[in-house]
Amino acid sequence: MSALLLAGIGELVTCDGSGPDRLGIMRDVAVVVDAGRIAWIGPDAAAPTCDTRRDLAGRSVIPGFVDSHTHLVFAGDRSAEFAARMTGVPYDGGGIATTVAATRGADDETLRALLASRASEARRQGTTTLEIKSGYGLDVRTEQRLLRLASEITSETTFLGAHVVPAGVQRDDYLALVMGEMVATCAPYARWIDVFCEPGSAHAFDEDESRAVLQAGMAVGLLPRVHGNQLGPGPGVRLAVEVGAAGVDHCTYVSDADIDALASAPETVATLLPGVEFSTRSPYPDARRLLDAGVQIALASDCNPGTCYSSSMPLMIALAVREMGLTPAEALLAATVGSAQSLRRSDIGRIEVGGPADLTMLEAPSYVHLAYRPGVPIASAIEPEGEQTR
Numbered sequence: 001m002s003a004l005l006l007a008g009i010g011e012l013v014t015c016d017g018s019g020p021d022r023l024g025i026m027r028d029v030a031v032v033v034d035a036g037r038i039a040w041i042g043p044d045a046a047a048p049t050c051d052t053r054r055d056l057a058g059r060s061v062i063p064g065f066v067d068s069h070t071h072l073v074f075a076g077d078r079s080a081e082f083a084a085r086m087t088g089v090p091y092d093g094g095g096i097a098t099t100v101a102a103t104r105g106a107d108d109e110t111l112r113a114l115l116a117s118r119a120s121e122a123r124r125q126g127t128t129t130l131e132i133k134s135g136y137g138l139d140v141r142t143e144q145r146l147l148r149l150a151s152e153i154t155s156e157t158t159f160l161g162a163h164v165v166p167a168g169v170q171r172d173d174y175l176a177l178v179m180g181e182m183v184a185t186c187a188p189y190a191r192w193i194d195v196f197c198e199p200g201s202a203h204a205f206d207e208d209e210s211r212a213v214l215q216a217g218m219a220v221g222l223l224p225r226v227h228g229n230q231l232g233p234g235p236g237v238r239l240a241v242e243v244g245a246a247g248v249d250h251c252t253y254v255s256d257a258d259i260d261a262l263a264s265a266p267e268t269v270a271t272l273l274p275g276v277e278f279s280t281r282s283p284y285p286d287a288r289r290l291l292d293a294g295v296q297i298a299l300a301s302d303c304n305p306g307t308c309y310s311s312s313m314p315l316m317i318a319l320a321v322r323e324m325g326l327t328p329a330e331a332l333l334a335a336t337v338g339s340a341q342s343l344r345r346s347d348i349g350r351i352e353v354g355g356p357a358d359l360t361m362l363e364a365p366s367y368v369h370l371a372y373r374p375g376v377p378i379a380s381a382i383e384p385e386g387e388q389t390r
C-alpha cells in the first residue's frame with residue numbers, strides 16, 4: 001500500500017463519544033494515512049505493510065486540536081500593555097487601537113509572514129484547524145485584506161469589523177459602514193460574522209448595535225458568532241442564543257439565566273478562553289457548572305496581541321483542568337469535538353476511518369499528560385509528508 005503506517009500507538013484517543021469518558025480510547029493500535037485521510041485503524045499486530053512506516057513507540061495520539069477562536073492576523077507589539085496590566089491596569093479593549101495602527105501600516109507580505117509563523121507555531125503544538133478573525137483593520141480595505149490573507153490558510157474565517165469603533169470615526173457612521181460597504185466587501189472572504197458585544201466597554205458594542213451587525217452579516221450569508229460576557233455580565237449570551245449563533249465566546253461572567261438559555265440551545269456552544277483570564281488576571285468561568293447544567297462547551301486559545309498572546313491549546317487544557325473544574329477528558333473533548341461543534345463541523349475533532357488525517361502526537365503515554373505536564377511542549381501535529389518538526 002502506498003501510504004504512511006503509524007505503528008506502535010500506545011493509546012489512540014478517537015474522541016468518538018464511546019466509552020466511559022466519551023473518549024473512545026483504543027490501545028496498541030496502528031493507523032494508515034493515505035492521501036491526507038485515515039484509511040485504516042486496527043490492532044498494531046495486524047497492520048498492513050505500507051511504503052513508509054513510523055514507529056510511535058507507545059505514544060498517545062489524539063485528534064488535532066480545533067482552535068475555534070483566534071485573531072492571528074496583526075502587526076505590532078503590545079507587551080508593554082501586558083506588563084502594565086500585571087501591575088493592575090485593567091483591560092477595556094482600548095489597546096486594540098495600537099494593533100490597528102500597526103496592522104494598517106503593514107503590507108501584505110509582512111502580514112502573511114507573521115500569520116504563517118503563528119499558524120506554524122500552533123501546528124507545532126498540535127492544532128490542525130484554526131478559525132481566524134479580522135478586526136484589526138477597521139476600514140474597508142484593511143478588513144478585506146486581513147480576511148483574504150486568513151482565507152489563504154483556513155476556510156474558517158470570521159469578519160469582525162465590529163470589534164471596536166476606530167479612532168476618528170463617529171460611532172453611528174462606523175456602524176453604518178460595517179453593516180453596509182464593509183460587510184459586502186468582506187463577505188466573499190468570510191464564513192462567519194462576529195461582534196464584540198460588551199456594553200460596559202466604551203469601545204465595543206451594546207445589544208442593539210450587536211444584533212444589527214449580526215443581522216447585516218446574516219443577510220449576506222454569513223453565520224453568526226459572538227464575543228460576549230467577557231468584561232462583565234451582559235447581553236452577549238442572550239443575543240447569541242436569540243440569533244442561533246454557533247458560539248458565544250468568553251462567557252467569563254454568566255448568570256443563571258444565561259446558563260439556562262445555553263442549556264436549552266445546544267446549537268450555541270459556550271466557548272471558554274482560559275488564556276484570557278490568565279493573561280488579564282480575571283476570574284475564570286466555572287466550566288464545571290456549565291457542563292453540569294448541560295451546556296455544550298468548547299475550549300479555544302483566543303490567540304491575540306491584547307488579552308492572550310498564546311496559541312497553545314495544551315496550555316488551555318491545563319488551565320481548564322486546574323482552574324475551571326474540568327477533568328482532563330472533558331477538557332480534551334472541549335478542545336476537539338466541542339470546538340469543532342462551535343464551527344458546525346462534524347468532520348474534524350475526532351479520529352475515524354475516512355476522516356481527515358488531522359492527528360496530534362504526544363510525547364507521553366496518555367492524554368492526561370496534557371494537563372499533568374503544563375508548559376512542557378509534548379504535543380505536535382503529525383506531518384504525514386516531510387519532516388516531523390518534533
Ligand SMILES: N=CN[C@@H](CCC(=O)O)C(=O)O
Binds near residue numbers: 276
Ligand atoms: N475582546 C475582544 N477581542 C479580543 C481582544 C482583542 C485585543 O485586545 O487585541 C479578545 O477576544 O479578547
Ligand SMILES: [Zn+2]
Binds near residue numbers: 070071227304
Ligand atoms: Zn476574541
